[in-house]
Amino acid sequence: MSLRNTVRAFPTLLRVGFADAVAYRAEMLIWVLATTMPLVMLALWSTVAREAPVGRYGQAQFTAYFLATFVVRQITGSWVFYDINFAVRNGTLAMRLLRPVHPLWAYAAEALAAMPMRIVVSLPVAIVAWFVVGWAGMTHDPFLWAVWLVSIAGSWMITLLVNLLIGCAAFFLESSLKVMDAWLVAFFVFSGYLIPIDLFPPRLRAAVEWLPFRFQIGFPVEVVTGAHDRGAALALLAGQWAWVAAGLAATALVWRAGLRRFAAYGG
Amino acid sequence: MAGEPLPTSTPPSGRTSREPSRARATAVASRYARYARLLRTQIRASLLLGLQYRADFVLDATVNVFWTGAAILPLVIVFQSRASIAGWSFGEALMVTGWFTFLEGVLDGAINPSVADVVDHVRKGTLDFVLLKPADAQFLVSTTRLQPWRATNVLSAVAIFAWGFHLLGRAPTPGAVGLATLSMLAAVAVLYSLKTLAVSAAFYFVRVDNLTHLFDSVFDAARWPSNIFRGVVSVVFTFVIPLALMTTYPAEALLGSLPIRSLFGALGGAVVALTLSRAVWNRAIAHYTSAGG
Numbered sequence: 001m002s003l004r005n006t007v008r009a010f011p012t013l014l015r016v017g018f019a020d021a022v023a024y025r026a027e028m029l030i031w032v033l034a035t036t037m038p039l040v041m042l043a044l045w046s047t048v049a050r051e052a053p054v055g056r057y058g059q060a061q062f063t064a065y066f067l068a069t070f071v072v073r074q075i076t077g078s079w080v081f082y083d084i085n086f087a088v089r090n091g092t093l094a095m096r097l098l099r100p101v102h103p104l105w106a107y108a109a110e111a112l113a114a115m116p117m118r119i120v121v122s123l124p125v126a127i128v129a130w131f132v133v134g135w136a137g138m139t140h141d142p143f144l145w146a147v148w149l150v151s152i153a154g155s156w157m158i159t160l161l162v163n164l165l166i167g168c169a170a171f172f173l174e175s176s177l178k179v180m181d182a183w184l185v186a187f188f189v190f191s192g193y194l195i196p197i198d199l200f201p202p203r204l205r206a207a208v209e210w211l212p213f214r215f216q217i218g219f220p221v222e223v224v225t226g227a228h229d230r231g232a233a234l235a236l237l238a239g240q241w242a243w244v245a246a247g248l249a250a251t252a253l254v255w256r257a258g259l260r261r262f263a264a265y266g267g
Numbered sequence: 268m269a270g271e272p273l274p275t276s277t278p279p280s281g282r283t284s285r286e287p288s289r290a291r292a293t294a295v296a297s298r299y300a301r302y303a304r305l306l307r308t309q310i311r312a313s314l315l316l317g318l319q320y321r322a323d324f325v326l327d328a329t330v331n332v333f334w335t336g337a338a339i340l341p342l343v344i345v346f347q348s349r350a351s352i353a354g355w356s357f358g359e360a361l362m363v364t365g366w367f368t369f370l371e372g373v374l375d376g377a378i379n380p381s382v383a384d385v386v387d388h389v390r391k392g393t394l395d396f397v398l399l400k401p402a403d404a405q406f407l408v409s410t411t412r413l414q415p416w417r418a419t420n421v422l423s424a425v426a427i428f429a430w431g432f433h434l435l436g437r438a439p440t441p442g443a444v445g446l447a448t449l450s451m452l453a454a455v456a457v458l459y460s461l462k463t464l465a466v467s468a469a470f471y472f473v474r475v476d477n478l479t480h481l482f483d484s485v486f487d488a489a490r491w492p493s494n495i496f497r498g499v500v501s502v503v504f505t506f507v508i509p510l511a512l513m514t515t516y517p518a519e520a521l522l523g524s525l526p527i528r529s530l531f532g533a534l535g536g537a538v539v540a541l542t543l544s545r546a547v548w549n550r551a552i553a554h555y556t557s558a559g560g
Contacts, residue, residue: 044495
């Protein structure tokens with residue numbers, strides 16, 4: 001499982017992953033349609049903002065915010081935990097362990113390879129967003145767009161690491177699907193997915209800003225809709241990558257501890 | 268069950284209409300008794316199965332409480348800035364949330380697990396074993412995987428109703444509770460029918476776990492009063508997936524503001540949905556060719 005092997009195998013893994021994403025494109029489309037929550041929330045908040053703006057959000061700002069939310073979730077989404085759970089439970093993880101590439105790298109490659117398809121399916125929404133909102137609802141600063149790209153990468157990393165981490169929890173719990181359920185609840189509420197973070201009551205907001213969820217969705221969306229100036233965006237970016245680092249460390253630990261418990265049932 | 272006669276999908280007495288109606292009535296009654304007994308057995312089996320995974324249970328209960336809180340937090344925040352939205356006050360909107368919590372319990376506790384089961388059966392070809400059993404296949408698959416723990420949702424729902432009525436400063440009338448119950452029955456029937464339709468799709472497309480996921484994500488919008496939504500969204504929520512019927516009607520009934528016409532509409536819709544989904548299920552079963560392991 002040397003690094004050299006992984007690097008050599010990575011392009012192939014990506015190709016395989018991409019072929020997989022293309023093969024299941026209908027399925028993927030359904031997954032996309034299933035993430036309609038931002039649009040529902042958009043309809044809801046629009047009704048609320050019809051009479052008067054909420055905080056700094058009028059109808060146009062809500063439109064920009066939730067369309068951006070949709071795109072960010074699409075691009076950074078990952079469901080690898082499901083595959084890991086499956087592999088641990090029915091023992092097929094043993095096959096992956098036999099390969100000369102670390103399974104977690106392989107899973108990461110799969111997730112990464114799905115990205116082009118994800119971008120393709122979220123493109124129409126992005127275009128619609130651009131038509132509806134125009135440049136008014138988005139930042140004009142190229143620097144902030146650059147920050148946005150990095151924040152998207154960070155958000156993807158956090159989501160992937162959470163997936164790997166919870167996937168690895170299956171070593172200890174037999175099935176960690178419920179853990180993911182619990183995570184998702186917190187994620188939906190505290191990430192800015194349903195409610196922009198700055199509409200939270202002040203005290204709750206202070207707590208939420210320290211949690212990782214906000215860096216998964218809210219932060220990139222806020223950057224692209226121009227909620228932060230350069231300094232604030234960079235500070236938040238540092239916070240985001242601190243969570244990425246923490247996630248990497250935790251995943252490595254849990255994987256190592258979990259693998260020791262792994263007994264391939266069946267196989 | 269070995270001593271029982273092999274049942275056919277229609278009672279034998281149904282074939283000739285001249286037979287004495289009392290014989291037919293007895294046949295129907297014994298059929299119901301048999302299914303009631305079967306249901307009891309299924310629930311007991313589900314309970315025992317649930318008891319096997321105690322860690323899951325604890326987590327499940329925690330997630331439940333979480334979910335209920337999560338359902339309410341956006342509501343609280345939305346209503347922070349307004350006293351009423353689209354004609355709903357906070358207390359009134361809580362009724363919708365309450366019914367949503369209840370219905371979610373039904374969905375996750377009784378409907379979704381069996382859906383997942385059928386999809387699995389179809390993919391692996393093990394549905395044969397269900398079809399071979401001497402009982403109605405739809406009944407069997409709908410009752411095999413009950414999750415009695417989801418009853419906690421009912422408690423949460425009651426707590427939410429209590430909070431809502433406390434804010435409104437009144438209590439529901441017995442009549443309103445009755446109408447709300449009726450309207451909830453219609454909602455459950457429609458929900459079950461929609462899920463049955465989704466499951467029937469499994470016989471044609473094999474992989475529909477995503478379809479049910481899609482449904483669940485749309486269903487999530489039911490936690491909001493339906494008239495908040497306008498335009499395309501509201502059309503979808505009225506005709507494709509009647510969310511209004513599922514949570515807003517029962518909430519209005521509980522508040523005593525549901526037009527009786529809407530209630531009859533809901534009940535009629537429920538009967539139509541049940542009949543239609545049953546027909547589609549039967550067709551789908553006939554289409555099933557067994558994937559062969």
